[in-house]
Amino acid sequence: MAPDLVFDQWRSDLPHLSRLMDQGSYGRLESSIPAITVPAWSCMMSGRDPGELGIYGFRNRRDRGYHTMAISDGRAVKVPRLWDLLGEAGWTVATLSVPGTSPPRPVSGSQVSCFLTPNLDTPFTHPPELGNQIRQWMPAFMLDVPEFRSEDKAQILDNLYALCQQRFSLAEKLLHQDHPDFLMLVDMGVDRIHHAFWKPMDPRHPQHQPQDPYANAIHDYYCQVDQRVGDLLAQCSPETVVLVVSDHGAQPLMGGICLNEWLIQEGYLVLKENPTEPRPLDQVAVDWSRTQAWGAGGYYGRVFLNVQGREPEGIVPMADYDRLRNELASRLEALPDAQGNALSSNAYKPQAIYQRVRGIAPDLLVYFDNLAWRSVGSVGHNTLYTVENDTGPDDANHAPLGLVIYHDPQRPQGGQVLTGAQLYDVVPTLCHRFGITPPPGLRGKVWPV
Structure with a gap:
């Protein structure tokens, strides 16, 4: 409630x-x-x-x-x-x-x-x-x-x-x-x-x-x-x-921010071929040899880094991990809405907010405008912003x-x-x-x- x-x-x-x-x-x-x-x-x-x-x-x-x-x-x-x-x-x-x-x-x-x-x-x-x-x-x-x-x-x-x-x-x-x-x-x-x-x-x-x-x-x-x-x-x-x-x-759900579209636009995520209509990321061919990060959608966003020696085709050296994660966090927190207005967003690091980190945690957890905007994980939207949920009608x-x-x-x-x-x-x-x-x-x- x-x-x-x-x-x-x-x-x-x-x-x-x-x-x-x-x-x-x-x-x-x-x-x-x-x-x-x-x-x-x-x-x-x-x-x-x-x-x-x-x-x-x-x-x-x-x-x-x-x-x-x-x-x-x-x-x-x-x-x-x-x-x-x-x-x-x-x-x-x-x-x-x-x-x-x-x-x-x-x-x-x-x-x-x-x-x-x-x-x-x-x-x-x-x-x-x-x-x-x-x-x-x-x-x-x-x-x-x-x-x-x-x-x-x-x-x-x-x-x-x-x-x-x-x-x-x-x-x-x-x-x-x-x-x-x-x-x-x-x-x-x-x-x-x-x-x-x-x-x-x-x-x-x-x-x-x-x-x-x-x-x-x-x-x-x-x-x-x-x-x-x-x-x-x-x-x-x-x-x-x-x-x-x-x-x-x-x-109220104010809209969606296409997390993976943004990662593609900024060069962190590279596809072998861009889809012509919205599709889940796991249904498109990703060039992992050139990809530094990818995301998952939902009420909040998750960002995973493609780390060398950790992911199967990881390319981000561990020595560069903190710099890249901080860069992504700062840039995601600074994303405006579709009209250029500032949002109150937070990109959390698991190690900073949890007592312990078990299992396979995301490298960042992102709240867009304190959850007023959801994270859209699919690609092929040809825009960074949507007005609808990509998994079915959703008002809140x-x-x-x-x-x-x-x-x-x-x-x-x-x-x-x-x-x-x-x-x-x-x-x-x-x-x-x-x-x-x-x-x-x-x-x-x-x-x-």
Whole structure:
């Protein structure tokens, strides 16, 4: 959820979240870098950063080859997460649809896997028999909103509400059946509705169309989630501690910057033949013998250097690595928008922002205008700027600040505003609250709640 919408614009329309804010603590929650569903939820649930996890986005390089990006599912997470720590301390748990839990793992209770689950023919629950029970309860059980990047807005909206209904209803069923000490569910519909319906809602969007029939779609869905939160809390005891978090925020997508087109234009990336229409970089012939760097697209940009002795056909001497990386960072941070206006962009070096750097990290992670502009990785656009996402219709980009609302009925805070909260703080704070010793070396701090 976007904090500005919940805390300010629509607060009076969200009575259940508003009550939790009034009685507890709330504030903006700084996401991981990158502020991406994968890895952000795993960072939040482990207290480890993307470098420590070795997960730098939805897809990650499997090896040093040039085209080896693969989806990182739960098997990539090698450290204990909150429900593991609770299980070791003797608690029973239930986790529903938390990103990074596919395939499901044994837990002290139940686990229903996330949107990365390929289909219902693969294991999607622990214990396995829970999957059969879910099929009986919900024969059309959904793992995600299908085709949420399409123009069939009516169908997307129907699926959003169906997914929301299923997740909260399943949570209520497991509460009654299993009585877990700890329950966590993630509603992916909030993220999906941002991407599908931000344009008609927000006058700031460059393609905003007033009087669009879907202008209230996001508002109405937020109200639906608020109501379902209220329904769920009504099934819990009055002493229940409640934590509401979003792993990132959302904002209007202002456009795309064609990262690889820029690298080509500036001579860092050389193709053997320029495509006549947009194509993914892995579908064109790259002259690696003359290429110093290439990029990957997404909500943020990733830049990889073609290093001698590291990449298969590397040409950048290690002695020149720092100079070239600094040069690219400075130039990317200075890129203006299509009209020549300055952007507030950052090119991050993994070694400067992570406690450790595992796996195959990008050499730079680039936020164009604080994520208001996405990185377009395909080539053949014949321009450095686009107005659309190159992977399907998309109205919104992620924002680095999500939200946190925390209410402990035994320690009411009366609407305290939390400042400087990070998603890394969740595990240390909850471990502290419930008398569990957290693993050593976690990044986060304990909130004053």
